[in-house]
Amino acid sequence: MARLTRSREGVHRGGEVLALLAAGAILVGLVGRLCHAAPTSGAQSWPSAEHGPLTEAAWPTASAYQPAWLLARASQSTSTGRLAPIWRASSTAARVPEPTVLALLAAVDFDRCQRDLRRLTGMERLCAGSRCGTIGNRLTGGPGLELALDYFLEELGRLGYEPQIEAWQGRQVADRNVLVRKTGVVSPTEEVFVVAHVDGVGSCPGPVCPAADDNGSGAVATLELARVFAGTSFARSVVLLFTTGEEQGMVGAQAFIARRSREELRAIHGLINVDMLGYDGNGDNVVELYYGEHPPSVELAQRIRQAIETYVPALRPRPDPGCG
């Protein structure tokens, strides 16, 4: 696994932006793959609180993933291109593949992601600690989500992280968020966040499967990030945050913010919220990047767009100021 390197010239400059670029490239590399259409499986539909029910003739097959597809063009270059600071997007920055990002991309195990998704959606039995079960749903406050989070905690601990649990209490529901933090080796007080909600609506068995796309896909992708990031160092600290209560109005995320000081919130230099990356409804390979109108967010979206074009050229990024 590649690491942030120190040389006579100083710290590897790519490390400054590596975390977000790697996260962006890896996450979009999974777009449309996790719930890729499998003609041999029966039609199922997954509910989406944001967009209403989606009808998907889909369950993923392991063969849907082609690592070569991800790296086809990116791996042609061996250049150690320097990346510009993340808040100063340029037309050329990040267009030369960064070897460390390529190494991280190569470490992504899509079969592992699909296995996690099957476990999160009741397609496969899930064990965490001494407890095993089949998840029927991941409703906030329910036993299915509890088992899913226990599994995440176990996996994160096994990887060497020290996961933190933050219980929260809403007006009508209560649950917990889980987060891990990799301390940066250059600017540890500056943080980069990747956030995914683990809760979902819908139950199995029945015609509706429990939230495979929204947001089993984002949750397992972020867990996979934890795996491939485990042996890597970054300039800034990286925080992977798994929230609950999203479907009740982002209650868990709001609780997370509410208990942070102004200084702690200021330390967050970038954040990617990963939601519903598992299904490409019309098969157009378009990745939607919602960013709002806050200028740094616009620049971040442009950087992620560049990362997509550089590392996953088969996908077409579409920045969209919605969801601001």
Ligand SMILES: [Zn+2]
């Ligand atoms: Zn969602």
